[in-house]
Amino acid sequence: MAKKRGRGGLFLYAIFYLAFLYVPVLFLPLFSFNNSVFIAFPLSGFTTQWYAQMFADTAVQQALFNSLRVGAVAALVSTTLALPAAKALTRYRVPGGGAVLALTNLSLFIPEIVLGISLLILLNILTIPLSLWTVTLGHIVICIPFAITVLMSRMEGFDKSLEEASLDLGESGWMTFWRVTFPLVLPGVISSLLLSFMVSFDDFLIAYFLSGNDATLPIYIWGQLRFPYKLPTVLALGAMILVVSTVLVVVAELVRSYGLKDRKHKMVGA
Amino acid sequence: MSDEDYLHIAHVTKRFGAVTAVDDAELSIRRGEFFSLLGPSGCGKTTLLRMIAGFEYPSEGDIFVEGQKITDVPANLRPSNMVFQSYAIFPHLNVFDNIAYGLRKQRLTRTELGARVNDALAMIKLEGFGKRRGDELSGGQRQRVALARALVRRPKVLLLDEPLGALDKRLREAMQIELRQLQKSVGITFLLVTHDQEEALSISDRIAVMSGGVILQVASPRELYEAPNCREVADFIGEMNFFDGTVAGRDGEIATIDAPPLGRLSAVAAGTPGTKVLVALRPEKFTLSGAETPGAIKGTVTAAAYLGDRSHFNIAVAGRSEPVSVASQNAAKTDGHASGDIVFLSWAPDAVVVLAA
Numbered sequence: 001m002a003k004k005r006g007r008g009g010l011f012l013y014a015i016f017y018l019a020f021l022y023v024p025v026l027f028l029p030l031f032s033f034n035n036s037v038f039i040a041f042p043l044s045g046f047t048t049q050w051y052a053q054m055f056a057d058t059a060v061q062q063a064l065f066n067s068l069r070v071g072a073v074a075a076l077v078s079t080t081l082a083l084p085a086a087k088a089l090t091r092y093r094v095p096g097g098g099a100v101l102a103l104t105n106l107s108l109f110i111p112e113i114v115l116g117i118s119l120l121i122l123l124n125i126l127t128i129p130l131s132l133w134t135v136t137l138g139h140i141v142i143c144i145p146f147a148i149t150v151l152m153s154r155m156e157g158f159d160k161s162l163e164e165a166s167l168d169l170g171e172s173g174w175m176t177f178w179r180v181t182f183p184l185v186l187p188g189v190i191s192s193l194l195l196s197f198m199v200s201f202d203d204f205l206i207a208y209f210l211s212g213n214d215a216t217l218p219i220y221i222w223g224q225l226r227f228p229y230k231l232p233t234v235l236a237l238g239a240m241i242l243v244v245s246t247v248l249v250v251v252a253e254l255v256r257s258y259g260l261k262d263r264k265h266k267m268v269g270a
Numbered sequence: 271m272s273d274e275d276y277l278h279i280a281h282v283t284k285r286f287g288a289v290t291a292v293d294d295a296e297l298s299i300r301r302g303e304f305f306s307l308l309g310p311s312g313c314g315k316t317t318l319l320r321m322i323a324g325f326e327y328p329s330e331g332d333i334f335v336e337g338q339k340i341t342d343v344p345a346n347l348r349p350s351n352m353v354f355q356s357y358a359i360f361p362h363l364n365v366f367d368n369i370a371y372g373l374r375k376q377r378l379t380r381t382e383l384g385a386r387v388n389d390a391l392a393m394i395k396l397e398g399f400g401k402r403r404g405d406e407l408s409g410g411q412r413q414r415v416a417l418a419r420a421l422v423r424r425p426k427v428l429l430l431d432e433p434l435g436a437l438d439k440r441l442r443e444a445m446q447i448e449l450r451q452l453q454k455s456v457g458i459t460f461l462l463v464t465h466d467q468e469e470a471l472s473i474s475d476r477i478a479v480m481s482g483g484v485i486l487q488v489a490s491p492r493e494l495y496e497a498p499n500c501r502e503v504a505d506f507i508g509e510m511n512f513f514d515g516t517v518a519g520r521d522g523e524i525a526t527i528d529a530p531p532l533g534r535l536s537a538v539a540a541g542t543p544g545t546k547v548l549v550a551l552r553p554e555k556f557t558l559s560g561a562e563t564p565g566a567i568k569g570t571v572t573a574a575a576y577l578g579d580r581s582h583f584n585i586a587v588a589g590r591s592e593p594v595s596v597a598s599q600n601a602a603k604t605d606g607h608a609s610g611d612i613v614f615l616s617w618a619p620d621a622v623v624v625l626a627a
Contacts, residue, residue, distance in 0.1 A: 161356050169423065
């Protein structure tokens with residue numbers, strides 16, 4: 001009996017925990033379908049007009065396109081830069097490798113507002129005008145630690161003698177990378193691309209400091225919050241972003257761990 | 271260069287920081303020979319193998335294949351191929367592509383490539399497994415594919431890093447015989463690294479015993495067992511009884527040695543009179559008898575173990591703290607002595623090995 005009551009308590013705790021995490025977020029989609037410009041209960045009626053308005057708005061479309069472009073370039077560049085770094089840090093005894101890794105991870109904990117201001121100062125000194133490119137640059141900086149972490153976890157997951165076997169069978173280091181290393185870390189690369197894209201797509205602070213006249217989606221949303229009658233459209237947009245982000249992150253995690261569990265099982269079997 | 275030193279390890283030393291993993295190794299391996307590096311883990315045998323493969327660079331010394339120095343040749347251009355301890359089968363490729371992996375540079379036509387790979391599959395008795403993925407194979411199959419993948423390149427030397435270690439005992443014994451037959455049929459020089467002395471004895475033409483980075487003895491399996499050159503080798507290969515002895519006199523190569531409780535015996539040995547030596551005798555070199563025979567020493571059985579084909583006894587002998595270990599074949603059904611029995615130990619004089627103390 002006592003045992004059962006203890007289980008019930010934990011169950012309740014889990015429910016509260018999940019509710020605390022997700023109920024506030026769920027208000028977004030809920031009110032995005034509410035037939036009123038006021039965000040308040042009781043709900044007045046169901047509508048999809050805010051979504052229709054959002055899709056018709058060319059400024060939204062432009063901001064979305066900007067965000068996609070910045071996110072795609074940032075994801076591609078940061079993953080490309082992180083790949084050799086992750087290989088070096090997992091495969092070789094790099095002098096100062098530990099320090100490099102620590103510094104890379106440390107940048108995850110530098111407040112983005114500090115990073116944003118620092119980059120802004122740097123760009124001013126170099127007299128580089130602000131644009132979507134400077135936003136992309138800032139996003140590459142914040143994406144690299146994520147990319148390295150994801151890629152390293154994948155690299156550590158496979159037998160280093162596979163690469164030695166390739167050398168032994170006559171392939172150069174370069175061809176070994178393309179014939180063995182890359183195919184085996186490919187799930188990690190895809191995962192890194194998706195996560196980096198998400199980090200860039202969700203970022204507000206860096207973009208706030210580093211964008212010129214072209215706004216990314218979060219910057220645009222921030223701008224729209226000044227107009228109360230536009231709030232439901234922003235909610236609709238937010239709900240869309242929420243769904244897409246969730247899907248991307250889940251896909252990234254599934255891809256990253258693809259084959260890992262399976263292989264462990266096989267190792268035990270063999 | 272000759273067939274005698276087809277693969278020549280010339281005074282190779284490898285240091286990792288303050289640790290000397292391989293200390294001045296000198297070895298000549300013959301063409302077409304099945305050679306084993308035998309030693310406990312950490313003795314430097316794998317480091318030596320990896321230097322031959324090109325994964326480690328010697329701190330000193332050079333490596334030659336057919337008289338060509340390969341010390342500075344990168345791993346991917348060396349005339350050797352390796353079977354890894356983990357087999358290192360590419361999990362993202364199927365069996366066919368695994369075996370064909372090292373043939374890309376040879377620019378074979380599709381039919382030539384197919385023929386080479388299928389020959390290799392036939393050699394390892396895995397015909398029809400070409401489409402199977404690398405991560406869908408059993409341990410024994412992975413080991414065969416690793417062998418085929420290396421041999422299909424027709425290397426001058428095949429390096430094998432504990433290739434049977436991951437298999438269960440029965441499969442391992444079957445693979446030992448198969449590996450030996452395969453080596454004879456392809457005629458390629460095999461260099462095997464193992465810590466399993468039975469494996470090394472049963473499979474090799476010659477064996478180098480290593481310990482602490484040093485090569486202690488290079489000899490045929492029979493010679494290693496019957497005439498070890500030092501206490502470490504004698505101890506590592508099989509079981510050995512050691513008796514303290516002193517050289518009493520000599521007549522040319524033959525020395526007279528006092529070794530209580532065995533008494534006075536003659537054997538080939540170095541040292542002037544008074545030199546301390548170790549007299550070594552294998553357990554199966556003793557003969558046990560219930561009746562006193564001339565020259566036999568008296569003892570008491572303290573432990574008897576029946577092992578089916580043979581029995582094992584510990585015999586307490588006066589003047590010696592450790593029991594003498596004796597093994598005898600159970601040729602007749604009634605052979606055997608029980609614990610507490612008084613027995614008489616005799617031995618073949620030519621079975622005595624004298625080692626430096």
